[in-house]
Amino acid sequence: MRDVAAASGVSQATVGFVINDTPTQTISPATRERVLRAAKELGYVPHAIARAMREGSSRIVVLNVDARLEGNYSRSYISGLDDELALHEHILVVKHGHPTDESTAHLTHMVSPRAIIDFAANYSSGNELADGGWTDGLAAHTAIQMGHLADCGHRRLAMALPEHQTAFARAREEFARQAVERLGLPPLVSVAMPEPDAGGVETLRAFLRDEPVTAIAGFTDEVALRVLKSAAALGVRVPGDLAVIGYDATAYAALSSPGLTTVHIDAEAHGRRAARRVLGLTESGLIAAPAHVVVRESV
Template sequence: MAVTLKDVATLAGVSVKTVSNVVNGYAFVKADNRRRVEEALAATGYRPNMGARNLRRGRTGFIALMVPELSVPYFGELAGLVITAAQRRDWNVLIEQTQGTRDREQASLASLGPHLIDGAIVSPEALEADDFARLDPGVPMVMLGEHAVDFPIDHVAIDNVRAAQQAVGHLVAMGRRRIAAIGQNPHRGTAALRLAGYRAALAEAGLPESGALVAPALNYHRRDGAEAMAALLDGPEPPDAVFCFNDLLAIGALRAAAERGVRVPADLAVVGFDGTEESAYSLPSLTTVAPDKSAIAQRAVELVHRRINAPGVFPPEDVQTPFSLRIRESTTGG
């Protein structure tokens, strides 16, 4: 039979109310009573009935996480970190995959209501301000990533322009002068910011920008990177370095280079973006911009928690989390 608060109270020699106060984290419990309750909780293996607790609070015990593609390692890794951060607050996470299309993102948001979830963390690629304006105001929401929406909502991201500028600056410092970029896409906020950083680094180094060295990518998958890299290498002035707007594009670029006998990094230096686990195990290992995904997940969950517990009290926050440039074999050779 399930252990009850009364069972714990009897073993600890305190009231049921005292056990409830300890279980719910209330501070005003005598130290000796708290110790006895905690020992009794451990001895009985008591687990709170989260469903009943949430019902009393008018909560569901769930938050939603909306991402474009779980098959993209960045989003898969981020989802795992959000789940871990949410579990620390006794939340379950419902994950919605949108493929980054506006129709799917609109449908996902429309399905989110306070009868299903307590809050949501969304990573959109195509939504516009009007879409957010139609949201149920009873659902606290935090936006992740680089998608710029002129709407008062909490937002957690890194400084993509500065991160891209640092990545390309590293290539310049390694003596590269014909630096290509793979990932231009007018429908991705990510692409615009990372392209701006790429251009800023070239300008700072006094290097001319060549449209022939900026390759588009319809999607950010390995195949797109391989195809774009092949086109660049087959062009009249092949690059001696390439900055890819995510790690999957960069890994595709490494494959295309290997198929053509192009040595990395002797002939071609390659940098990715996202700091995924896969980047450390490519051959050669990939230099990449690594957002602090753990910080992104934790801050997003913290903001949702604050909105749920104090709705309308705090103005929206625009939070920038750290990033680092992980320098590996694809640019240094060692």
């Protein structure tokens, strides 16, 4: 910084203000250009550790994401989050798995992140929007899934859930129940759907025997595909006897037979919104592309 200051004819403090783009300081365009040119010519790069000590945290943002939730939403969310952070000279680190208080404390001690974002909690709690997600969040996307089944004439709906319940799964189920109630349909019923080779076939057989449903909404595409495969093993015709719809449009949905109808969600704007939130910037002007149903043969 001393060399940059000497080369550009300004103080070290001014170099710091320019390099860090300090919003409270007014630097003339000519001076800013002179400092940046000198920094480039001298190969100056801010020292990350020193900057972290000064700012109280590193310029790293950590995203905790459950790999089982990977789909268009998570991919587009991560893309938007990463791009927006990069615009403001921050780096995204994606951590897969189930965070605990101990692992979070260890991570904080190791890298002093600017923020730690819980992907599932952010989406399921409606933190992306003030209305709890009924406009463009988990609730709204779940309602689109249920609404498509209702639009196709189905009245008795079910949701197929993963065997191991999480807060995210419970949130999806609750939003599905509320969406079905809003549609004026009979109460939603649910089934925990294991893999076909791990009891899924018998689970579906018993469920369809006890519940007169005509359509099942999968918690994710993966769970919906379990239903499709188990139905085929039972000789249940899809969509003739049972309609099945997935969620979040993974690549596998187009490869099943019949092709899996699913909900496509683009969350790039959600990711950008989260980046601006943790950086203390305005979130205005970020409009997410609307979710929509990808219609295939399973409904």
